[in-house]
Amino acid sequence: MSHLETAARPDYLCRIAIDPLSRVEGHGKVTLLTDKDHRIRQARLHIVEFRGFEKFIQGRPYWEVPVVVERLCGICPVSHHLAAAKAVDQLVGARELTPTAEKIRRLMHYGQTLQSHAVHFFHLASPDFLFDFDDPAAHRNVGGVMTDYPDIARQGVRLRKYGQEVIRVTAGKRIHGTGAIPGGVNKALTLQERNYLLADLDLMIQWGRGILKLVKQAYQLNPGYFTYFATIRSNYLSLARADGALDLYHGGLRARNERGEILFDKLDYRRYSQVIREQVKPWSYMKFPFIHSLGSEQGWYRVGPLARINNCDFIPTPLAEEERREFMALGDGQPVHMTLAYHWARMIELLHATEAIKELLLDPDIFGEERVVRGEMAREGIGVIEAPRGTLFHHYRINEDGLIEKANLIVSTTNNNQAMNESIRQVAERYLDGKELTEPLLNQIEVAVRAYDPCLSCATHALGRMPLIVELVEEGSGAVVNSLARDVDGTVRNEMGLPPEGASSV
Amino acid sequence: MSAEQCFTLDGRRVPFQDGQTLMAAALDAGVYIPHLCFNPEFAPHGSCRVCLVQVNGRVQAACTTPAAAGLTVQSEIEELREMRRGILQMLFVEGNHVCPACEKSGACQLQAVAYYVGMQTPHYKHFYPRRPVDASHPEAVIDFNRCILCELCVRASRDVDGKNVFAVQGRGIQARLVVNTPSGQLGATPFSIHDKAAQVCPTGTILTKHRGYETPIGQRLYDRKPISVVGDVAQLPESRGGRRHD
Known part of the structure; x- marks a missing residue:
């Protein structure tokens, strides 16, 4: 620290x-x-x-929660919607969703990942790549990008729109939909909807590859800057599929230390409280989570695209996997710690999202009739998902009447709290001091x-x-x-x- | 054969039968007059005042005013629309109507009428009352935050179900819906989700437990067409065999 x-x-x-x-x-x-x-x-x-969400949902019926808590955010509401839905699945005893329900939810989630990553890269971050630090502030924004690089700006807008359309088709609305319900989803896709989404998808995949070229060019132009700017060595936390694949919707908790050694793996995320603790500091409203076994000084970690790409063993779609291999070569067998590599990793995930959407759209299960399963009620549910910005935890307990008694949300950004602080300290010391x-x-x-x-x-x-x-x-x-x-x-x-x-x- | 009796509603001739109200005759003719406490299956209540119309220049509730030959009735005029908006706004700020997250959204009569009369904002200061949800019943929950005191559940439980589960307690601004048991809990009553009282709420106050949001956005009752087309105006009129519980 x-x-x-x-x-x-x-x-x-x-x-x-x-x-x-x-x-x-x-x-x-x-x-x-x-x-x-x-x-x-x-x-x-x-x-x-x-925000106070954990407090004001107390006393509300549990089946409302996925639709209430998604109001936490207008950029990635699907993450909160699905994390809460996964928790609610446990409350209603839905141990395994129907293939239709799971695939529709995945489709929604990959649509969300695509649009959120596109917003961040094109609208927020691309000026940092395309313009110098001392570029006039009035120009160093997405407006400047639209003026100087109209094709790139247009791609950003269209990629985001495509992701939003995937969400609209699966959740009913582009923002704050109702697709995931206790034990499943409220709609499948029609053939017409599937064909509509397929129509532009190959172009999105092509653009996804194009963005990665842009990021790699930026790296090659100034590798020293990429390598050292805000770079910190850290632990990494994410979900990973049982076979080690990148999975943004479901999996076990996996953590690596700064040398890339596994700290824990395939951990049932319902046991998150055994490995994650949160520290409170008097100067911030946001808590500081850390890996319990390492303590608060050494146990802080990073989540999000960089953590996920560092953590997984492979990406289960071919183009993104090819990019992952090239990316990981930078670490020479160890995790890539460059903070600016978050952008690079994010764009690998964007490409993966487009590929994953295509796989799902070609899967006949998305047209299925069986959308909901229910089982024996439980009093506690924990849903974890890989939101665009990192691992997101939703934990609910209900009373015997089905009303929320207690809620605990650890949002993605909270996980990165210490890491962001460490990065700005590195920049302050290195560039401002x-x-x-x-x-x-x-x-x-x-x-x-x-x-x-x-x-x-x-x-x-x-x-x-x-x-x-x-x-x-x-x-x-x-x-x-x-x-x-x-x-x-x-x-x-x-x-x-x-x-x-x-x-x-x- | 006697000549057909008619009154005019916004310039249109509306036939009626003896004993019918303006509202009943209008619904029979397929003409929508906004309403909340009125339900064609129940005797008029006249409490919400949303169905105000001008009858020969006087403002009266369409649901309780008997139809009479030669009356000139106006409904769709700006003066009345403004009054209706005001009533709707007061109903919205009196309770806690959080439409974005409410499972009744898209199929809620209160919301649909508010859209119909052009209510864009609550306008008035919210009361933000504290009203805990009653989830003590195994099949239903009551969210008192959304009650507009139309008394349809009170009437349905008393007159149709024969259970007298609900009542309104207090007067004026203190009036509130209560459950008719010593504990005040729905779980202590013989209420069933299959009761008529569970089917008539025009808002999201009485809901089936453990379920919600099952109809996708875009397919809910008022998603595609306004309440003036798909509400009870589209149901089988009384004169052609529809039921009514007096």
Whole structure:
């Protein structure tokens, strides 16, 4: 764990806040404490949202839960919908879904993975690849991508739309549908729906391959940057199929250490509480999960695309597997720890999602009539799924009347909490330490956080809205001596009326 | 053979039989007047006031006003639509109607009428009452958050099922639906999910237990056509053999 988590004497340091973080899902901020020589003494990522879902679903009927909790997010609601549905399956005693139900749910989930990964890469992250750090902020966004690289932007929009259509066909709506119900699904596909989705699919697969070429080109242009920027060595956690394959919908928990050695494998995810603990820190609303056997100092881990590609033994679709092999060669037998490789791994998963959707659309089970199974009721259910951003845990307990008594949700981003903090500390120490802070430098902090695609909510996706305020605070009194602000249109101005050079004193 | 008796509704001649209300005659003629507490199978109640119409210039409830020859009735005019919207808005803020996650959404009469009258927002400040769900019955749950006090379940249980399971307690703003037992729990009553009282709720208050969202979005009652076309206006009219429980 980095020494930059807590400064020894914070009262004597300048506080710089990047608030809110931009081009991430929702509201978060980064605070940096620097001394008079601009040396970074503390760096923290704070999540400032409070949602309260675990509380307000108490007392509600359990069969409502998949449709209520998906409102946690507008970008990846299907993940919450399906994780909750998997938990509810256990409550209604559905030990094994019908082939139709499982495949329709998988189709929904891969559609969701495709659209979410496309949103992140094209709309949020691609400016970091296509433009320099010091590119004007007003241009360094998806609007700039649309102007300078219209074909890439168009592909992003169409890929996302395709994923949304898969969700609409399986769940009834593009956002916040009702497809998964206790013990199964409420609809199968019609031949017409299948043919509609098949029509554009080969083009999506082709584009998926094209994006990977783009990512690899970016790596080859600057391998040193990719290799070292925000890179940290960590443990990795994900679901994996029993045979070691990548599986985003179901599997056992698998964890590897930083050398790639298996820590645990094929662990029934209903026993997650035996291996995962959560630590609370007074400066953040978000908990810090860790692998219990390693302790909180050493046991933090990463989840999401990078973790899944590092963890699995193979990808069960040919094109994505070919890409995985090429990717893993970078690690030379060990996990790939490059934080920026999250983007690369994410695009391998996007390609996998397109291939998986094709396999499912060609499977006759998706037309089946048997959609729901029920069994003996149980009082507790735990559903785990690989959401686009990582392993997602939903845990519910009901009373004898079927009302929710207790809920515990560990969302994907929470799992990456410590890792994101470690990455921004690495960037702060390596790239910001001792320098006069400028907007492009602060942007590097955001690039590090953005690689994880944190889902803090979905409010800050708008074009070019990257507001930042950097304040110089007087030692002791805490009074703001100077303030540098970046507006939503990218304009940088000095709020204290000092000349722009004033930024150098921050 | 006597001449057919008629009144005009929004300029259209609507025939009626002796003893029929404006609402009953309109439904028989296939003309929709928005309503919630009225159900063609039950005697008029006149409590929700959503079916307000202008009868020769006076505002009256269509469900309780007897039809008479020569009356000039107006329903689809902006003045009444605005009044109906206001009533709907008050009903929405009085309870906790969370349509996005409600399993009755798409098949809910309250929601469908709100869409029909053009209600876009609740407008008024929400009351946010605390009303726990009663899930004590093995076959049904009652979510009191969604009750609009139409008393259809009260009437159905008393007049059709002969069980008198439900009642309204309190007056005015304090009025609320209760279960007629010392414990106040549905599980302590002879209520059955097959009772008429379980079939008549115009909102998502009385629901089958352990099931929900089984009809896909796009196939629910009001997903494709408005309530003015697929609601009880489309059911078999009383004059042609439909049942009524007085």
